[in-house]
Amino acid sequence: MKLLTKTNLYYTLFALIIFIIGGFAFFYIIQNEIYEEIDEALLFRKDTIIKQLNSGGEKYIKELAAGGEVSINRINDKSGIPLGISDTLIFNPGEKEGEQFRRLSFITDINNTPYHINILRSVTDSDSLVDGIAMAVSIIFSLLLGGGALLNYYISKRIWKPFYSVLDKIKDYRPAGEIIGGFPASNISEFSKLNDVIERLVAKVQNDFINLKQFTENASHEIQTPLAVIKTKSEMLLQREDLDLKTLKEIMSINETATRLSKLNQALLQLMKIENLQYQESEKIDLGRLLETKLEKLNELITMKNIKLTKTINKIVFVNMNSSLADILLSNLLNNSIKHNIYGGEININLTQDSLSIKNTGNDLKIRPEKLFGRFVKESNSHESIGLGLSIVKQICDNNKFNVNYIYQHPIHEIKITF
Amino acid sequence: MKLLLVEDEKELASDISKYLIEEGYLIESASTYNEGREKLSLYDYDCVIIDITLPGGNGLDLIRMIKEKLLNTGIIIISAKNSLDDRIMGLETGSDDYLTKPFYLSELNARIKSILRRRNFSGNKEIIIDEIKMTLNDSQILIYDKPLSLTKKEYELLLFFAANINRVITKESIAEHLWGDSIDTTDSFDFIYTHIKNLRKKILDLGGKDHIQTIYGMGYKFIIL
Numbered sequence: 001m002k003l004l005t006k007t008n009l010y011y012t013l014f015a016l017i018i019f020i021i022g023g024f025a026f027f028y029i030i031q032n033e034i035y036e037e038i039d040e041a042l043l044f045r046k047d048t049i050i051k052q053l054n055s056g057g058e059k060y061i062k063e064l065a066a067g068g069e070v071s072i073n074r075i076n077d078k079s080g081i082p083l084g085i086s087d088t089l090i091f092n093p094g095e096k097e098g099e100q101f102r103r104l105s106f107i108t109d110i111n112n113t114p115y116h117i118n119i120l121r122s123v124t125d126s127d128s129l130v131d132g133i134a135m136a137v138s139i140i141f142s143l144l145l146g147g148g149a150l151l152n153y154y155i156s157k158r159i160w161k162p163f164y165s166v167l168d169k170i171k172d173y174r175p176a177g178e179i180i181g182g183f184p185a186s187n188i189s190e191f192s193k194l195n196d197v198i199e200r201l202v203a204k205v206q207n208d209f210i211n212l213k214q215f216t217e218n219a220s221h222e223i224q225t226p227l228a229v230i231k232t233k234s235e236m237l238l239q240r241e242d243l244d245l246k247t248l249k250e251i252m253s254i255n256e257t258a259t260r261l262s263k264l265n266q267a268l269l270q271l272m273k274i275e276n277l278q279y280q281e282s283e284k285i286d287l288g289r290l291l292e293t294k295l296e297k298l299n300e301l302i303t304m305k306n307i308k309l310t311k312t313i314n315k316i317v318f319v320n321m322n323s324s325l326a327d328i329l330l331s332n333l334l335n336n337s338i339k340h341n342i343y344g345g346e347i348n349i350n351l352t353q354d355s356l357s358i359k360n361t362g363n364d365l366k367i368r369p370e371k372l373f374g375r376f377v378k379e380s381n382s383h384e385s386i387g388l389g390l391s392i393v394k395q396i397c398d399n400n401k402f403n404v405n406y407i408y409q410h411p412i413h414e415i416k417i418t419f
Numbered sequence: 420m421k422l423l424l425v426e427d428e429k430e431l432a433s434d435i436s437k438y439l440i441e442e443g444y445l446i447e448s449a450s451t452y453n454e455g456r457e458k459l460s461l462y463d464y465d466c467v468i469i470d471i472t473l474p475g476g477n478g479l480d481l482i483r484m485i486k487e488k489l490l491n492t493g494i495i496i497i498s499a500k501n502s503l504d505d506r507i508m509g510l511e512t513g514s515d516d517y518l519t520k521p522f523y524l525s526e527l528n529a530r531i532k533s534i535l536r537r538r539n540f541s542g543n544k545e546i547i548i549d550e551i552k553m554t555l556n557d558s559q560i561l562i563y564d565k566p567l568s569l570t571k572k573e574y575e576l577l578l579f580f581a582a583n584i585n586r587v588i589t590k591e592s593i594a595e596h597l598w599g600d601s602i603d604t605t606d607s608f609d610f611i612y613t614h615i616k617n618l619r620k621k622i623l624d625l626g627g628k629d630h631i632q633t634i635y636g637m638g639y640k641f642i643i644l
Contacts, residue, residue: 221500222499224499228431229428229430230521232438236434255589260523273502343454
């Protein structure tokens with residue numbers, strides 16, 4: 001929910017309460033005013049009636065009662081008759097409902113005869129009063145709502161514009177991606193403060209990122225040289241004829257470990273570079289051709305492992321991606337399909353317009369399939385496998401917004417990439 | 420043959436020198452950019468082995484300097500950087516080969532020999548080891564003048580051995596030489612075994628000697644009997 005919608009909702013709720021309370025207050029105040037007017041009129045009428053009766057006597061009684069507003073009855077007993085002003089309902093046969101009246105009841109003597117006199121005055125129907133007030137209140141209320149919505153639209157369009165443009169800019173921000181900046185200036189202090197803070201934050205993130213990247217790269221390269229020294233020294237030692245076989249084997253193991261460490265280092269560096277989007281330039285890659293070239297190079301390994309290769313390669317599949325990444329991607333996938341294959345197994349490659357599927361026979365997976373793309377996940381206990389190949393594949397696919405899936409149906413492992 | 424090694428890591432430089440001296444080369448070493456520059460301006464070398472990142476300057480500038488002198492000098496870059504861009508940049512300046520650290524000395528040795536052979540236009544490109552005579556222009560091998568037919572990999576393997584005679588060559592270095600990174604080493608050992616078995620058999624069948632010694636668990640050694 002938008003901030004404005006939310007605040008507006010609260011305003012509306014508050015306004016609703018105010019309008020309800022206000023409506024009732026309005027109703028009672030107006031009703032009160034009306035009663036007061038009527039009561040005043042009734043008392044005035046009482047005075048005139050008494051004056052008329054006192055001067056004119058009984059001949060006026062008929063005349064007065066003729067209007068229907070005044071009723072005059074002769075009484076014997078004064079007690080038991082309610083006096084004063086009160087509300088009363090009188091049935092109106094025309095409208096078939098009670099009509100509200102205000103009644104002034106009093107007793108006066110005419111020629112020493114007591115008469116009970118009632119004066120009635122119709123009160124404006126309270127129902128129609130309520131209707132009128134409700135109508136007025138709802139008109140004001142809807143004006144307020146509609147106006148609020150319009151105002152909201154205007155505000156979010158104009159006043160919040162810098163905010164949304166900043167939001168748009170930082171939404172897809174990645175330190176590895178392009179540098180962002182140049183936020184639109186705003187005369188609203190909160191927004192300009194936000195801009196300042198974000199700009200400083202981005203600059204810091206960018207700076208830290210570059211430092212970290214350089215550090216990692218440098219560290220990774222610097223490690224290679226000492227490793228080269230270890231490897232060269234051990235290789236020199238292997239040439240020594242005065243050493244016994246046992247010692248030589250230990251030296252050999254040092255040499256192998258140094259090799260592994262260096263490969264690991266290189267693979268991690270590669271993964272980091274891909275993650276950091278350091279392979280930017282993309283071009284149209286002829287996947288079919290690249291695949292054929294790769295297969296040709298691996299042909300010997302496939303033959304030596306007695307693997308049966310079947311392939312359906314669409315000749316006109318082009319994807320836009322970095323050529324180095326395409327090379328790494330296919331190499332890793334094909335190498336995996338051979339490395340993890342069994343002697344006399346099968347590889348099936350299927351390249352279509354929108355997907356590449358590589359199926360190969362192999363031993364059962366010892367780890368959970370969803371973990372396969374994780375780092376340092378090894379299928380075998382083999383020391384040779386570094387366990388980064390598929391993470392690199394995944395990262396390349398992520399960078400290019402390809403979908404990569406692993407499917408296992410005993411004994412076929414399938415990696416499918418959807419472009 | 421006179422070589423120049425420009426490498427700032429002393430230990431590495433001394434081992435490379437030792438290995439190459441044993442191969443019969445004359446080696447001079449430089450450990451900084453300026454030292455390398457000085458040596459290159461004073462003397463001519465058959466092959467130069469250069470590290471890119473040097474104290475005082477960039478190895479690529481040294482390569483440009485060699486190219487300006489228009490000498491028929493072989494150039495091998497040895498660098499810790501192994502990205503494609505670095506390789507392309509290195510080769511574009513005119514170097515003959517690019518070797519990523521860490522590397523096997525046997526590999527470096529084989530590559531130096533290959534470059535020297537390619538650079539040596541006048542001489543006949545022949546390698547003669549005992550009864551084996553390899554003519555490299557047409558990839559022909561004769562054993563006691565009888566032609567030996569080898570597969571591509573067997574040929575590469577024999578050439579690798581020929582470059583590293585009397586050296587212990589590990590299985591890993593053979594695997595890397597023949598297939599690069601694209602192989603699981605456990606697999607490769609079987610393949611290497613097969614290749615060596617076939618190579619040995621083919622040489623023996625033509626009456627050749629058993630040059631390839633197996634050093635159990637480690638690798639092989641090509642010896643002159």
